[in-house]
Amino acid sequence: MTTLEEGLRSEGEALADPVERVAAALRAHNIETIVVETGDEARAAVLGMIPEGAEVHSGKSKTLEDIGLFSEIVESGRYDALRPRMFAMDRQTQGREIRKMVAAPDFMLGSVAAITNDGTLVAASATGSQLGAYASGAGKLILVVGSQKIVPDLDAALVRIREEVFPYENAQVRARLNVDTALEKILLILGEWQAGRTTVVLVRETVGV
Numbered sequence: 301m302t303t304l305e306e307g308l309r310s311e312g313e314a315l316a317d318p319v320e321r322v323a324a325a326l327r328a329h330n331i332e333t334i335v336v337e338t339g340d341e342a343r344a345a346v347l348g349m350i351p352e353g354a355e356v357h358s359g360k361s362k363t364l365e366d367i368g369l370f371s372e373i374v375e376s377g378r379y380d381a382l383r384p385r386m387f388a389m390d391r392q393t394q395g396r397e398i399r400k401m402v403a404a405p406d407f408m409l410g411s412v413a414a415i416t417n418d419g420t421l422v423a424a425s426a427t428g429s430q431l432g433a434y435a436s437g438a439g440k441l442i443l444v445v446g447s448q449k450i451v452p453d454l455d456a457a458l459v460r461i462r463e464e465v466f467p468y469e470n471a472q473v474r475a476r477l478n479v480d481t482a483l484e485k486i487l488l489i490l491g492e493w494q495a496g497r498t499t500v501v502l503v504r505e506t507v508g509v
Contacts, residue, residue, distance in 0.1 A: 319447050322502065323335050323500075323502055325418050326415075326500055330495055331489075331498045331499070332499040333500045334500070335504070336502070337503075339368070339503060340368075342369075342501045343369045346409065346442055350373075352379065353379065353380060354407055355407065356379045356381055356405060356407040356408075356409060357382040357402055357408055358370060358373060358383065359430040361411050362411075363410075364411065366507045367444065367507055382402055385401070386398055386401065407442065410441075410443055411445055411446075411508055413457065413460060414451050414457035415445055415449050415451070416453050416454060416457055417451070417453065420488055421500070422489075423487040424465060424487075426473075426483065434489065440496075440497060442500075443500045444500075444503060446505065446506050447505070448506045466483055
């Protein structure tokens with residue numbers, strides 16, 4: 301077998317892998333993508349992208365919690381984490397400052413509810429507080445996504461949100477606040493205009509919901 305034939309065979313085998321196929325679709329849309337096996341590898345990959353002392357924000361994400369990234373960012377003291385600062389502020393008197401601070405962090409970390417085979421990232425939210433930073437506000441966006449979130453298309457993504465993600469999120473909100481949440485806003489990220497702004501870390505093992 302020639303070198304060319306080996307290369308074509310290797311490429312074909314990679315694209316037969318659903319995770320590699322999605323990774324290729326994301327890269328074709330100007331979204332940098334790293335494929336890792338485990339949550340531990342995902343945490344290491346993300347921390348390798350963030351300089352010590354950098355300004356970092358994240359939403360409340362089970363994915364980030366599962367891999368130990370949320371606690372590392374918020375509790376280690378190695379980063380300028382916006383979430384503790386936000387909760388130390390008075391929403392009644394400092395609402396404008398809070399809104400502007402979290403809308404444009406230098407680094408935004410999070411996940412999405414689903415990712416389609418053609419590389420569309422689907423994020424869902426009640427308030428939409430993280431979606432502006434996802435779409436354009438953050439200097440750098442890093443999303444960690446478990447492979448169980450890969451779905452065929454947008455219809456399947458909406459089903460996943462309603463049947464898997466929303467019930468979990470509603471239970472969390474009810475346990476904390478004794479109220480129900482709501483699915484109010486959905487963001488579709490089809491691609492990235494600015495090269496290097498958005499990175500997806502695709503994790504083969506199940507992380508998050």
